[in-house]
Amino acid sequence: MAVFFAHTLGIPGPLAYLLAALIQSGLILGLVAIGALFFIWLERKVSGRIQDRLGPTRVGGRFGWLQTLADGIKLIGKEDLTPKDADGLLFRVAPYVSFAASYTAYLALPFSNGWVALDLNIAVFFIVAVLGLEVFGVILAGYASGSKWSLFGAMREAAQVVSYEVPLGICIVVPVLICGTMNLTTIGNMQAGWFTNWLIFHDPFTFVVFWVYFTCALASVNRAPFDLAEAESELVAGFLTEYSGLRWSYFFMAEYGSMLLVSGLAAILFFGGWNGPVPIFHWLGWAYEPGETAWHLTGFLANLAGCVNFIAKAVLGVTVMMWVRWTLPRLRIDQVMTMCLKYCVPLGTVGFLGALTWQAAGWWSPNDLAPLAPGGSAVVRETWVPVTPSDLTDPVPATAAGEGSAREPQAEAAAVDTHRQATVWSRSTGGEQL
Amino acid sequence: MILAAADWYSFFFILFGGIACVFAVAVLLTSNIVRMAFYLTVSLGATAGIFFLAGAEFVGAMQLMIYVGGTLVLLIFGVMLTAQAQFITMRTRSGEWVLSVIVGSSLLFLLLVAAFGVDSWRTRGQSDSLTVADAQTATAIGAALSGVRVDRLSVPASETQRLRGMSGYLLPFVVVSVHLLVVLVGAAYLARTRAMWREPGEQRRSRGESPAS
Amino acid sequence: MSPLLAEITVSHYLAVGAVLFVTGVLCMATKRNALGVLMGIELVLNGANVNFVAFGSKYLRADPLGLDGNLMALFVIVFAAAEAAVALAIALNFYNNHTTIDVDKAEDLKG
Numbered sequence: 001m002a003v004f005f006a007h008t009l010g011i012p013g014p015l016a017y018l019l020a021a022l023i024q025s026g027l028i029l030g031l032v033a034i035g036a037l038f039f040i041w042l043e044r045k046v047s048g049r050i051q052d053r054l055g056p057t058r059v060g061g062r063f064g065w066l067q068t069l070a071d072g073i074k075l076i077g078k079e080d081l082t083p084k085d086a087d088g089l090l091f092r093v094a095p096y097v098s099f100a101a102s103y104t105a106y107l108a109l110p111f112s113n114g115w116v117a118l119d120l121n122i123a124v125f126f127i128v129a130v131l132g133l134e135v136f137g138v139i140l141a142g143y144a145s146g147s148k149w150s151l152f153g154a155m156r157e158a159a160q161v162v163s164y165e166v167p168l169g170i171c172i173v174v175p176v177l178i179c180g181t182m183n184l185t186t187i188g189n190m191q192a193g194w195f196t197n198w199l200i201f202h203d204p205f206t207f208v209v210f211w212v213y214f215t216c217a218l219a220s221v222n223r224a225p226f227d228l229a230e231a232e233s234e235l236v237a238g239f240l241t242e243y244s245g246l247r248w249s250y251f252f253m254a255e256y257g258s259m260l261l262v263s264g265l266a267a268i269l270f271f272g273g274w275n276g277p278v279p280i281f282h283w284l285g286w287a288y289e290p291g292e293t294a295w296h297l298t299g300f301l302a303n304l305a306g307c308v309n310f311i312a313k314a315v316l317g318v319t320v321m322m323w324v325r326w327t328l329p330r331l332r333i334d335q336v337m338t339m340c341l342k343y344c345v346p347l348g349t350v351g352f353l354g355a356l357t358w359q360a361a362g363w364w365s366p367n368d369l370a371p372l373a374p375g376g377s378a379v380v381r382e383t384w385v386p387v388t389p390s391d392l393t394d395p396v397p398a399t400a401a402g403e404g405s406a407r408e409p410q411a412e413a414a415a416v417d418t419h420r421q422a423t424v425w426s427r428s429t430g431g432e433q434l
Numbered sequence: 435m436i437l438a439a440a441d442w443y444s445f446f447f448i449l450f451g452g453i454a455c456v457f458a459v460a461v462l463l464t465s466n467i468v469r470m471a472f473y474l475t476v477s478l479g480a481t482a483g484i485f486f487l488a489g490a491e492f493v494g495a496m497q498l499m500i501y502v503g504g505t506l507v508l509l510i511f512g513v514m515l516t517a518q519a520q521f522i523t524m525r526t527r528s529g530e531w532v533l534s535v536i537v538g539s540s541l542l543f544l545l546l547v548a549a550f551g552v553d554s555w556r557t558r559g560q561s562d563s564l565t566v567a568d569a570q571t572a573t574a575i576g577a578a579l580s581g582v583r584v585d586r587l588s589v590p591a592s593e594t595q596r597l598r599g600m601s602g603y604l605l606p607f608v609v610v611s612v613h614l615l616v617v618l619v620g621a622a623y624l625a626r627t628r629a630m631w632r633e634p635g636e637q638r639r640s641r642g643e644s645p646a647s
Numbered sequence: 648m649s650p651l652l653a654e655i656t657v658s659h660y661l662a663v664g665a666v667l668f669v670t671g672v673l674c675m676a677t678k679r680n681a682l683g684v685l686m687g688i689e690l691v692l693n694g695a696n697v698n699f700v701a702f703g704s705k706y707l708r709a710d711p712l713g714l715d716g717n718l719m720a721l722f723v724i725v726f727a728a729a730e731a732a733v734a735l736a737i738a739l740n741f742y743n744n745h746t747t748i749d750v751d752k753a754e755d756l757k758g
Binding site for chain 1: 442468475492
């Protein structure tokens with residue numbers, strides 16, 4: 001996008017980057033905020049229906065879809081309370097830490113083929129790492145509130161989240177090892193085609209691993225039945241007790257943001273991401289083929305449809321999370337820990353070993369994964385790396401975006417590939433990996 | 435500064451480096467243990483940003499995951515467990531401050547002189563424009579940890595070739611794994627709960643002793 | 648200051664690493680809380696890591712350490728985490744036995 005600004009509009013280099021970065025982060029922020037709005041409304045509707053009542057119906061017409069907006073306005077207008085015993089600085093900072101962690105992880109999440117803010121080569125790892133930072137906000141909130149309910153809730157949540165990171169990591173590694181890359185765009189592109197190409201159908205172990213991942217993701221974002229930290233019936237509101245008004249809504253934006261994030265991650269890792277059950281755009285010839293670099297409108301439309309597809313899958317995941325919340329009773333903290341250490345970790349490990357064996361032995365799988373070719377992105381991407389200003393003013397050279405390499409780690413081939421420098425404009429996401 | 439800030443790299447480096455240094459100094463200066471932990475978190479997060487800027491994305495993500503998400507959570511737990519009111523804020527005597535500042539500033543001066551003194555470190559060393567090929571260190575790291583140094587395959591055949599398989603990081607990797615296992619067992623043993631014993635009317639003994647001893 | 652106007656080189660990274668290192672050493676020297684000392688240790692190790700990564704970065708030097716620098720930093724991170732766990736266990740034991748976390752009170756083995 002920065003290239004577009006620099007070349008087409010003639011804006012100087014650094015400013016073009018800034019503009020592109022601002023637009024992308026604004027888009028993500030909008031997604032998180034509107035997503036939170038939408039999910040709060042959805043939760044109330046879903047919970048209402050499950051509990052045999054209607055949910056909001058007045059504000060905003062028959063379905064009450066403006067209810068969340070009204071709630072938001074109410075929350076902003078509330079008095080800004082800080083308890084006397086609270087540690088002032090930490091109390092104020094804690095919601096932002098949580099929200100920042102949740103939001104940062106979106107930077108590496110691709111929404112469609114090439115539509116990602118930061119096309120990291122280690123995207124999966126980055127997301128898992130940043131998700132683990134959210135617990136910090138919770139701990140700070142719990143301590144800084146100066147009340148014992150908050151502290152208990154925070155400690156419980158910290159123990160829970162930290163413990164569940166282990167099986168979460170194990171489950172996330174399984175698609176990574178099947179695909180051979182941690183780049184989420186590449187993983188998504190490899191699952192193009194029919195729905196049998198989705199990684200969840202790769203082998204029975206991966207199928208099990210998905211459900212373990214879902215459970216661990218539920219625990220990781222503190223949703224019921226693992227919501228000890230916010231247990232309304234036990235700890236008043238856990239670490240949220242002393243928070244009201246806008247600060248409370250920051251925590252909830254962080255929580256719904258994380259829910260959408262882990263659902264989106266599951267969609268990419270296991271359900272093909274933006275690739276639909278039926279490869280319509282491939283038949284139409286609209287989708288970008290691996291190695292294509294020119295931009296065309298039909299490709300953009302195909303990507304847009306993929307984005308809608310992806311968001312639909314993520315929202316479906318969140319809806320299932322809500323469904324589970326209002327159906328299952330809450331687990332005690334010792335049951336939560338037992339679940340993690342005695343059930344999720346062994347199941348995850350067995351699934352990992354099984355998928356590893358399946359993959360290594362090359363047994364039959366319904367998948368026909370695209371080879372690890374750089375089908376990554378046909379649209380130009382830019383990264384942290386300093387680019388001298390001349391790159392933005394020179395004419396765009398022909399891209400060399402296509403080196404497919406075999407999946408088996410050929411050391412010599414890899415050496416050749418790593419020595420073959422990608423040009424400034426190409427993002428050979430797959431070509432230079434083993 | 436304006437000249438340097440015209441380049442986004444310099445801007446972000448100064449930003450992250452500044453945050454890391456400022457919050458490290460804040461860790462030093464504050465006496466409230468919980469705030470110390472928070473400032474350390476921010477400082478280590480900024481250090482992760484510095485790692486990303488230097489192209490070591492894998493190390494940066496590891497820093498975030500292990501250091502900030504693991505070690506610091508551990509530290510915070512420790513802080514919470516020992517955070518009785520009188521231990522949250524403990525001041526150091528000013529005599530110690532004077533001595534430490536003298537030693538610290540001389541060490542800092544020495545290090546800075548060394549850092550800016552070596553000529554080969556003061557130039558970028560890049561002759562052409564940097565290519566935007568991202569740091570593909572993840573695969574290379576994995577291969578190196580398995581013993582194959584894929585970034586060294588261009589080394590001419592010689593002694594090194596014979597040892598190529600052993601030039602990887604397989605041995606340190608295994609050693610680290612065993613080390614972590616030992617640490618896990620040891621820390622769990624050290625931190626095990628012992629029964630507290632208190633007789634009615636008696637003063638509270640230190641934990642870990644039974645009344646019979 | 649001319650280093651501020653020049654482009655970012657290894658020296659700047661080393662300067663940041665030096666500041667972190669010295670701050671960590673001062674923390675270790677002056678803090679009375681045992682956990683404060685532990686935080687100083689973490690800062691020291693981070694300063695060293697910044698140095699390693701700076702020398703290993705291919706954006707800063709023509710012949711960087713490359714993978715060696717990054718892997719060293721990786722191992723340092725892992726070992727630091729392990730050592731923090733053990734140190735915390737020791738600190739907690741100390742706290743349980745003496746009901747204080749003040750290192751100035753750790754005088755049982757004194758002369």
